[in-house]
Amino acid sequence: MMGEFDAIRPYDDAEVPAVLARLLSDPAFLDILTRFRFPRMANGFGWLLKPLIARRLRKEFAGVKCVATLQDKVEFYVDHTIERATDGVTYTGVEQFKSGTAYLFLANHRDIVMDPAFVNYAVYHAGLPTPRIAIGDNLLQKPFVSDMMRLNKSFIVHRSISGRREKLAAYQLLSAYINHSIRNDGASIWIAQAEGRAKDGNDRTDSAILKMFHMSRKDEPFGGVIQSLNLSPVSISYEYDPCDQAKARELYIRATTGTYTKAPGEDDLSIGLGITGYKGRVHINFNAPVTALFEDTKQLAAHIDRQILGGYRLFPVHYLAYAQWADADPQLQVPKANEVFGAEELAKAQAEWQRRLEACPEEHRPYLVLQYAMPVRNQYRVKAGLPL
Incomplete structure (x- = not known):
């Protein structure tokens, strides 16, 4: 039965060792890993770091024979990335x-x-x-x-x-x-x-x-x-x-x-x-x-x-963006950010939001605001039982 899904399905346990071996000898994969782990040194010392990273990973993943074990090992890196x-x-x-x-x-x-x-x-x-x-x-x-x-x-x-x-x-x-x-x-x-x-x-x-x-x-x-x-x-x-500026740029280019x-x-x-x-x-x-x-x-x-x-989940930045959105709906009962969040939390968000607005070319800004304001409008329409 499984044969019909071979073109799209995930790898199964029996395939793990061979695919891992293939990955750990792929120069493009090792290049990405090197850049991810050592962003500052990758350009000058990439040739030196790549074989070291490959050796370390081969050692670390040597005993991995199934997907569950692989996910347990990878989870450490995922958690680390999330924390960072x-x-x-x-x-x-x-x-x-x-x-x-x-x-x-x-x-x-x-x-x-x-x-x-x-x-x-x-x-x-x-x-x-x-x-x-x-x-x-x-x-x-x-x-x-x-x-x-x-x-x-x-x-x-x-x-x-x-x-x-x-x-x-x-x-x-x-x-x-x-x-x-x-x-x-x-x-x-x-x-x-x-x-x-x-x-x-x-x-x-x-x-x-x-x-x-x-x-x-x-x-x-x-x-x-x-x-x-x-x-x-x-x-x-x-x-x-993290991609909000790029999205604003794309929306601006599409609109114009x-x-x-x-x-x-x-x-x-x-x-x-x-x-x-x-x-x-x-x-x-x-x-x-x-x-x-x-x-x-x-x-x-x-x-x-x-x-x-x-x-x-709406964060302070969403309310801040909604307050300056040209298309905000006056009929919706949306509170001001300072009615929902404490002063300290709000001050931190205001500084970060200001930083993002300033980093964004002026003509793209309405599209940056839109991305953060839209979830507010949508959620308050749901709360009010209005059609979306």
């Missing part, structure tokens, strides 16, 4: 999940690598099996990235296919794999609520993704299929987005020229900045799995949106 780049990670709602049950975690999407990493972090530290992660093939340009991600329970979503029939077949396979993973393998899945990051801060569920879950079980009613997948909406909130073309290597830069850049505090909220019966994707998308936007 955040002011702490909190999570809520994870206690409602049972370890013998598989879930479909559907999350808002702000950062390419860190969104699933933070969900993994919360699930791992709660003592539950980590989910398999959906990742677009547009991010797997280099063979080592593909190897690295598939070792860490990632499966591939083929996005760069252009033909309509090929696209349909790819979605069909993806649908079958997700259903098989949850119902047959008992393995949870993480997938973003829409293709591509919500660069304007407006988190919305794409109905096409919900339709895809049902595609491989077309003969069954939609609502029942969704119920069988334990779909749990997840809100990931970053106090600060009508299009935006990514420069070569732009995704790699976003990934690097997203991992190592300062994020302030991070909060992950897990909502209860959807149990109601939804007749169609539109109704279900609206329900998921309310859950994700309602569970989003």
Whole structure:
């Protein structure tokens, strides 16, 4: 049975040693690691550091024969990276999940690598099996990235296919794999609520993704299929987005020229900045799995949106941005930042927000404000029971 998923599935335990050996002799992979560990010395002494790093990693990962052991080892590095780049990670709602049950975690999407990493972090530290992660093939340009991600329970979503029939077949396979993973393998899945990051801060569920879950079980009613997948909406909130300036620039270019073309290597830069850049505090909220019966994707998308936007954690910076947003809704009862937060917390946020505004070219600023203000509008619309 598993043969049909070979093109997209994560590596299994038997494949781990060979893939690890391949990774640890890949010059491009060792180059990235060297830059990450020794940013100041990588250029001048990279030739010297690379073989040392390779030797150390071969020694450290010598006994690794399965994915679970690998994740235990990698978790140390993930925790270290998180500690360096955040002011702490909190999570809520994870206690409602049972370890013998598989879930479909559907999350808002702000950062390419860190969104699933933070969900993994919360699930791992709660003592539950980590989910398999959906990742677009547009991010797997280099063979080592593909190897690295598939070792860490990632499966591939083929996005760069252009033909309509090929696209349909790819979605069909993806649908079958997700259903098989949850119902047959008992393995949870993480997938973003829409293709591509919500660069304007407006988190919305794409109905096409919900339709895809049902595609491989077309003969069954939609609502029942969704119920069988334990779909749990997840809100990931970053106090600060390391890529906010780049997103503001892209939104400005789109608004003024009508299009935006990514420069070569732009995704790699976003990934690097997203991992190592300062994020302030991070909060992950897990909502209860959807149990109601939804007749169609539109109704279900609206329900998921309310859950994700309602569970989003607003930080002082969001209120500060909302207060200076030209499109703020005067009918919404949004309090001022100083009515919600203490003086010390607020002063720290004001200084950081000011720094970000000053670093942003003036014409891009409205798009920086938009990213932080939008979640406030969305959450207060949910609270007021207004349509989104």
